């Protein structure tokens with residue numbers, strides 16, 4: 001089982017992913033830790049990443065999940081995973097290991113206003129609130145054939161973790 005907490009910057013991915021890790025003890029990674037410094041510098045300067053900036057990063061994350069999957073370990077990651085094609089990359093390496101391995105996306109979804117307030121209240125993070133609009137413009141919702149769940153990001157973190165665990169428990 002591999003859970004990807006997805007959504008735009010400030011949507012609550014880290015909060016939910018950490019809650020899932022507390023409950024399950026699954027191996028955890030923040031996608032931000034996989035960005036090359038050039039990507040972090042770009043975002044810090046308020047410049048949105050391009051597809052070209054994101055592909056190697058997404059492939060590294062997919063490989064990381066599959067390495068753990070191959071050892072029989074479950075994982076939880078945070079990753080914006082904004083486009084369908086990005087999620088296709090994230091799923092691919094684990095899927096190649098065969099049936100029985102799942103990558104479940106948990107999309108933290110909500111209004112720009114609530115997210116902007118959260119970003120403005122947050123200290124010490126490289127991602128400026130000014131990039132929120134480009135994140136929203138880039139976001140493609142989960143499609144019906146994708147294994148995942150859409151969550152209302154205004155719910156309490158414990159409720160969000162309950163929903164993720166319920167969708168993980170449901171076979172696909």
Ligand SMILES: Nc1ncnc2c1ncn2[C@@H]1O[C@H](COP(=O)(O)OP(=O)(O)OP(=O)(O)O)[C@@H](O)[C@H]1O
Nearest residue numbers: 009010011012013014015118122127153155156157
């Ligand atoms: N369910 C929630 N209810 C209320 N506040 C929340 C909730 N989830 C997260 N927050 C707050 O919103 C802010 C952003 O959350 P968080 O860092 O988890 O988002 P993120 O999607 O991981 O952001 P980024 O992608 O920029 O790292 C934090 O200050 C966090 O405490």
Ligand SMILES: O=C(O)[C@H](O)[C@@H](O)[C@H](O)[C@H](O)CO
Nearest residue numbers: 008009010032049080081127
């Ligand atoms: O795809 C992207 O543009 C990036 O992943 C961003 O979403 C940030 O890394 C993240 O949201 C900040 O923590």
